[in-house]
Amino acid sequence: MASSTGGSNSNLSVLLQSQRVPCAASQSLESFYLSGSSPSFLGSRSMMSFEDVHQANGSTRSFFRAFDHEDNGDDDVDEYFHQPEKKRRLTVDQVQFLEKSFELENKLEPERKTQLAKDLGLQPRQIAIWFQNRRARWKTKQLEKDYDVLQSSYNSLKVDYDNLLKENEKLKAEVNLITDKLLLREKGGSELSDKDALSQEPPKKAILAADSASEGEVSKISTVACCKQDEISSAKSDIVDSDSPHYAADGVHSSCVFEPDQSDLSQDEEDNFSKSLLPPYVFPKLEDGDYSDPHASFEDHAFWSWPY
């Protein structure tokens, strides 16, 4: 590998001396793209001449940074080339050259590989390995970037989700409050006299419910339904009234289900009664987590279909 630099030892010594000239940090990277100045170079647009880089640096070629730290005599060079193949890092200039080439095209066609190897005095295999490792590093960096993007996206979504959750809790509390109000008024309404109840025309829902109820139940249904009609509108006007004595102290509604006096109903009758009458008036009790699924649609919750 090391022998690929070629040249006699004395020439190499000169080269090694010149390597001590540091690569100017402020060197314009544009100088890396002067590939037209390399007559031997007719490859792809991404190819460059390493000589151009070094001339811009004011230094000649140098390939082995391993010599940078030594007082290199010929003996050292001999020793260097006679020792078994050791891993040697590329010089700063070589790496810069490869980096610029990589920026232009991160894949390596055979002719470009050959040309780069020639220009840098490296084995084509080394060029291939360098590009391979460079692609791996690039991929890792890219993954880190992608991760950061996803992370921030997740964070903002989580904030939105948490806010929605809070909003949902608030709305649930409101709904429960309204429900309680409603039921309380229904209960109060059921105590109205039959006379009052019968003096009013039963609303549609009551009639429909009555169709499926026994005759004995009709009066009850009518009574409830009539009250219902009135109560809803008034309940809506004073939706939030947590001071109501019927509102559970812990803020959770104590009862969601209308409880008519069913003492004179058989179990079957009770069932029928519930089925025919309750659905429009009963609000399902909201359990924790009922609305915690952000993907659940409104239609998933029968609750949202207000009876009126």
Place this chain on the structure above:
DNA sequence: TTGTGTTTTATTGCCTCC
């Protein structure tokens, strides 16, 4: 100087494509 963690160069084995 030395121990340790990181970076870079290189190898190996597997896979895909022509």
Place this chain on the structure above:
DNA sequence: GGAGGCAATAAAACACAA
């Protein structure tokens, strides 16, 4: 089947604190 790419890994080189 050979060439080339990639992932995993080894190992040398390097940086740096103690």
